[in-house]
Amino acid sequence: MSGFDLVFSRRFCMGHRLISGAAEACALPHGHNETVRVWLRPTAPARLDGAANMVEPFARAKARWHRFVDTRLDHGLQLSSCDPLLGWFSAHEPHRAARIVVTPGDPTTELLALCLSAKLGAFLAGDGGRLAVAAIEIEETPTNTVRFAGDPLEMLPAGVVGWWRRADMSVNDLALRDTECAA
Numbered sequence: 001m002s003g004f005d006l007v008f009s010r011r012f013c014m015g016h017r018l019i020s021g022a023a024e025a026c027a028l029p030h031g032h033n034e035t036v037r038v039w040l041r042p043t044a045p046a047r048l049d050g051a052a053n054m055v056e057p058f059a060r061a062k063a064r065w066h067r068f069v070d071t072r073l074d075h076g077l078q079l080s081s082c083d084p085l086l087g088w089f090s091a092h093e094p095h096r097a098a099r100i101v102v103t104p105g106d107p108t109t110e111l112l113a114l115c116l117s118a119k120l121g122a123f124l125a126g127d128g129g130r131l132a133v134a135a136i137e138i139e140e141t142p143t144n145t146v147r148f149a150g151d152p153l154e155m156l157p158a159g160v161v162g163w164w165r166r167a168d169m170s171v172n173d174l175a176l177r178d179t180e181c182a183a
């Protein structure tokens, strides 16, 4: 089937750590310079009109998303909702705790791809739903990339809801921490 995707890339630097034990080398806080690339597909594909010949102006299609990446992900810290570092920030630097990207379980590249795909999907739906996320790719390092296509809500851990479903600039739901973590 014929059709266009608009493809946008944005770089950001981030810090995270993985505490589950699955990748022990990544258990201390460290950072990556990452690139997120998204494929946006028209929900009602149409022939070019012979005048403007655009699916939609690039600037319009990407403005909100890139603002989110630049102001919420770039120079941000990503932590599991069960990470005790969250308690430290809440106690000592609460204004900075509000900026932490909090994920259900370890903030792996796979999990981030799902959360970001859902967030962008919420933005696009809130902006009229003319475009939808066809795929997302996160290059964590020059040698590691994760790509996801499909409905992120089907692949996120079961039973969790959070900031990724809201069409706003939020990156955490710190109240979740009390209900999700045993210790």
Ligand SMILES: Nc1nc2c(c(=O)[nH]1)N=C([C@H](O)[C@H](O)COP(=O)(O)OP(=O)(O)OP(=O)(O)O)CN2
Residues within 6 Å of the ligand: 023, 025, 026, 107, 108, 109, 110, 140, 141, 143, 144
């Ligand atoms: N499936 C996943 N595995 C790992 C993830 C992940 O997000 N998903 N993340 C990490 C760490 O973040 C780590 O910093 C990077 O992984 P790793 O490939 O082990 O390390 P290098 O960048 O040094 O890899 P080279 O290809 O050898 O340069 C770990 N695993």
